[in-house]
Amino acid sequence: xxxxxxxxxxxxxxxxxxxxxxxxxxxxxxxxxxxxxxxxxxxxxxxxxxxxxxxxxxxxxxxxxxxxxxxxxxxxxxxxxxxxxxxxxxxxxxxxxxxxxxxxxxxxxxxxxxxxxxxxxxxxxxxxxxxxxxxxxxxxxxxxxxxxxxxxxxxxxxxxxxxxxxxxxxxxxxxxxxxxxxxxxxxxxxxxxxxxxxxxxxxxxxxxxxxxxxxxxxxxxxxxxxxxxxxxxxxxxxxxxxxxxxxxxxxxxxxxxxxxxxxxxxxxxxxxxxxxxxxxxxxxxxxxxxxxxxxxxxxxxxxxxxxxxxxxxxxxxxxxxxxxxxxxxxxxxxx
Amino acid sequence: xxxxxxxxxxxxxxxxxxxxxxxxxxxxxxxxxxxxxxxxxxxxxxxxxxxxxxxxxxxxxxxxxxxxxxxxxxxxxxxxxxxxxxxxxxxxxxxxxxxxxxxxxxxxxxxxxxxxxxxxxxxxxxxxxxxxxxxxxxxxxxxxxxxxxxxxxxxxxxxxxxxxxxxxxxxxxxxxxxxxxxxxxxxxxxxxxxxxxxxxxxxxxxxxxxxxxxxxxxxxxxxxxxxxxxxxxxxxxxxxxxxxxxxxxxxxxxxxxxxxxxxxxxxxxxxxxxxxxxxxxxxxxxxxxxxxxxxxxxxxxxxxxxxxxxxxxxxxxxxxxxxxxxxxxxxxxxx
DNA sequence: CCTCCCTCTGAGAGCGCTCTCAAACATACC
DNA sequence: GGTATGTTTGAGAGCGCTCTCAGAGGGAGG
Numbered sequence: 001x002x003x004x005x006x007x008x009x010x011x012x013x014x015x016x017x018x019x020x021x022x023x024x025x026x027x028x029x030x031x032x033x034x035x036x037x038x039x040x041x042x043x044x045x046x047x048x049x050x051x052x053x054x055x056x057x058x059x060x061x062x063x064x065x066x067x068x069x070x071x072x073x074x075x076x077x078x079x080x081x082x083x084x085x086x087x088x089x090x091x092x093x094x095x096x097x098x099x100x101x102x103x104x105x106x107x108x109x110x111x112x113x114x115x116x117x118x119x120x121x122x123x124x125x126x127x128x129x130x131x132x133x134x135x136x137x138x139x140x141x142x143x144x145x146x147x148x149x150x151x152x153x154x155x156x157x158x159x160x161x162x163x164x165x166x167x168x169x170x171x172x173x174x175x176x177x178x179x180x181x182x183x184x185x186x187x188x189x190x191x192x193x194x195x196x197x198x199x200x201x202x203x204x205x206x207x208x209x210x211x212x213x214x215x216x217x218x219x220x221x222x223x224x225x226x227x228x229x230x231x232x233x234x235x236x237x238x239x240x241x242x243x244x245x246x247x248x249x250x251x252x253x254x255x256x257x258x259x260x261x262x263x264x265x266x267x268x269x270x271x272x273x274x275x276x277x278x279x280x281x282x283x284x285x286x287x288x289x290x291x292x293x294x295x296x297x298x299x300x301x302x303x304x305x306x307x308x309x310x311x312x313x314x315x316x317x318x319x320x321x322x323x324x325x326x327x328x329x330x331x332x333x334x335x
Numbered sequence: 336x337x338x339x340x341x342x343x344x345x346x347x348x349x350x351x352x353x354x355x356x357x358x359x360x361x362x363x364x365x366x367x368x369x370x371x372x373x374x375x376x377x378x379x380x381x382x383x384x385x386x387x388x389x390x391x392x393x394x395x396x397x398x399x400x401x402x403x404x405x406x407x408x409x410x411x412x413x414x415x416x417x418x419x420x421x422x423x424x425x426x427x428x429x430x431x432x433x434x435x436x437x438x439x440x441x442x443x444x445x446x447x448x449x450x451x452x453x454x455x456x457x458x459x460x461x462x463x464x465x466x467x468x469x470x471x472x473x474x475x476x477x478x479x480x481x482x483x484x485x486x487x488x489x490x491x492x493x494x495x496x497x498x499x500x501x502x503x504x505x506x507x508x509x510x511x512x513x514x515x516x517x518x519x520x521x522x523x524x525x526x527x528x529x530x531x532x533x534x535x536x537x538x539x540x541x542x543x544x545x546x547x548x549x550x551x552x553x554x555x556x557x558x559x560x561x562x563x564x565x566x567x568x569x570x571x572x573x574x575x576x577x578x579x580x581x582x583x584x585x586x587x588x589x590x591x592x593x594x595x596x597x598x599x600x601x602x603x604x605x606x607x608x609x610x611x612x613x614x615x616x617x618x619x620x621x622x623x624x625x626x627x628x629x630x631x632x633x634x635x636x637x638x639x640x641x642x643x644x645x646x647x648x649x650x651x652x653x654x655x656x657x658x659x660x661x662x663x664x665x666x667x668x669x670x
Numbered sequence: 671c672c673t674c675c676c677t678c679t680g681a682g683a684g685c686g687c688t689c690t691c692a693a694a695c696a697t698a699c700c
Numbered sequence: 701g702g703t704a705t706g707t708t709t710g711a712g713a714g715c716g717c718t719c720t721c722a723g724a725g726g727g728a729g730g
Binding site for chain 2: 685686687688689
Binding site for chain 2: 054070101
């Protein structure tokens with residue numbers, strides 16, 4: 001069985017360089033190519049990635065960095081959806097995907113990632129305003145695509161949504177329903193999405209002439225904080241709650257039910273993400289759909305395109321969002 | 336800045352071989368070691384994994400294979416929990432983790448995995464009775480640890496639980512409550528866990544003198560089949576349901592509630608896994624706790640130990656399970 | 671017929687590391 | 701003092717691949 005290029009070369013009576021050309025698409029005469037391909041066909045030759053990497057500097061392996069705390073990873077299928085989108089693209093076009101989770105400090109993770117030297121580029125879920133990992137990757141010479149971005153990431157490649165505008169839309173939807181005591185359970189403050197959605201909420205409240213700070217309770221994107229924050233908001237007597245994501249909203253719903261209140265009659269409830277959980281709640285949750293799977297796909301495509309033609313400059317993609325209205329805000333709807 | 340071993344060698348006035356010994360723990364005099372370490376300290380040298388791999392055949396990279404359909408990956412935080420356990424161990428002891436999901440056919444995935452040649456070993460979630468991917472990996476010379484195993488995997492290393500016994504215990508718990516019309520929503524048939532839990536259910540029913548086939552409805556571990564299967568079981572007039580996992584149970588609960596029935600008064604409900612969702616349901620779900628995170632940890636440890644000393648023979652770990660009784664079967668409990 | 675150019679191919683130099691081998695030196699024993 | 705034994709080190713041969721360079725061969729143009 002042929003194990004190396006030299007084996008193949010010998011079997012097909014050409015030089016190693018020619019076999020390499022056949023495999024990597026160099027200029028080879030039609031006849032030679034056919035003969036070599038025939039030999040390759042009959043054997044289960046697989047190029048050695050390490051050797052290829054050492055010689056060419058490329059491996060076809062892409063890194064995916066999701067440096068989040070375990071509970072967040074669990075509560076929120078957001079990351080699974082993202083991962084899935086990314087891997088859909090990579091499965092077709094790259095040789096592999098290395099995953100980096102939040103098991104170690106960001107500094108250590110950064111060190112490992114850069115130290116491995118086995119990845120052609122990385123995709124990073126960049127959720128933090130202040131993030132040494134993202135800063136380190138952007139400062140390195142490793143091609144990087146961010147999912148989400150800070151306003152300071154001017155020269156970076158990224159895939160993102162308009163969090164401020166989307167949060168404004170959700171809040172406005174609640175206000176348009178006639179609610180005047182609209183609460184907001186924030187995402188993790190310090191995260192871009194959390195802060196921006198809060199900004200969007202405030203903008204909508206102010207535009208409507210409502211007090212924007214009265215009904216804001218801090219959360220962190222997890223379900224438990226949804227429960228706790230909802231309790232506080234109910235004490236304040238809100239008639240609507242906009243949660244920074246669906247996981248939080250599911251916690252809030254539980255608390256509202258426990259208080260014997262009706263959604264949406266007593267309290268209208270809206271989330272953000274439109275993950276599967278949103279339509280599974282009862283009543284089904286009004287939420288802002290962001291195509292998480294699409295974000296995964298786009299970010300992977302952006303990275304591959306960046307790797308193919310670095311001279312193209314940074315890739316920047318802003319994906320659309322869509323308000324999905326369900327019974328948690330508009331009770332009369334079916335479905 | 337030192338980039339290669341030769342750079343370090345020159346800076347510290349020894350040979351490349353000696354620097355390599357210092358880094359990889361060969362025998363070096365105390366003085367030389369100190370001098371070399373000092374030089375390394377002052378530089379941000381990182382060994383090139385590709386080169387190391389080419390020369391030694393080892394990379395420190397481990398593969399994690401979870402070849403499941405996207406909906407399953409979403410519905411079930413099982414895989415996230417598993418992944419988390421695995422990565423906890425690998426983060427400390429290996430350089431990286433390559434993730435292989437179910438984007439392509441098992442045959443193609445197998446080919447990629449073996450072809451990459453960049454992994455020292457793999458951990459595979461082996462849920463299928465008939466699985467060419469698992470068969471292929473076991474037949475290859477790539478060190479492999481299974482999570483879950485078939486009875487035919489005699490010489491393989493694996494981490495697993497006693498599905499039959501655990502399912503028997505859950506079913507017996509329901510019977511002991513005085514229920515006689517105990518239904519079972521199976522997991523995916525064709526999966527080891529699905530089949531084994533069905534076997535355990537049957538065993539318990541038979542032992543209690545109950546008809547074991549009357550109330551069995553096929554599911555596939557996803558929430559939607561839980562809803563549908565529960566509908567059928569309710570028509571058959573069951574007074575208890577054992578679901579093959581928690582995701583299915585959450586679907587069943589929804590359907591039971593929709594029918595205006597009370598859990599546990601009218602129908603006692605039990606699941607399997609004890610994922611976060613189990614305690615979040617109302618009423619909280621009685622379920623069989625299998626330490627998924629622990630399975631991840633154990634499988635990663637087993638693989639690393641296998642890599643360190645292959646002569647030790649296959650590693651086999653059977654983890655304990657624990658029946659967690661909550662209000663979905665015993666209404667009077669608190670919590 | 672000679673030159674120029676284009677296409678196809680092979681030789682060979684690395685990529686950065688590990689690991690074997692043997693040399694150099696130090697220590698212990700008879 | 702001579703031999704045996706042990707410890708520390710350096711030289712150098714690869715690992716399997718890519719890629720540059722130059723040579724061989726053939727066709728076109730003068």
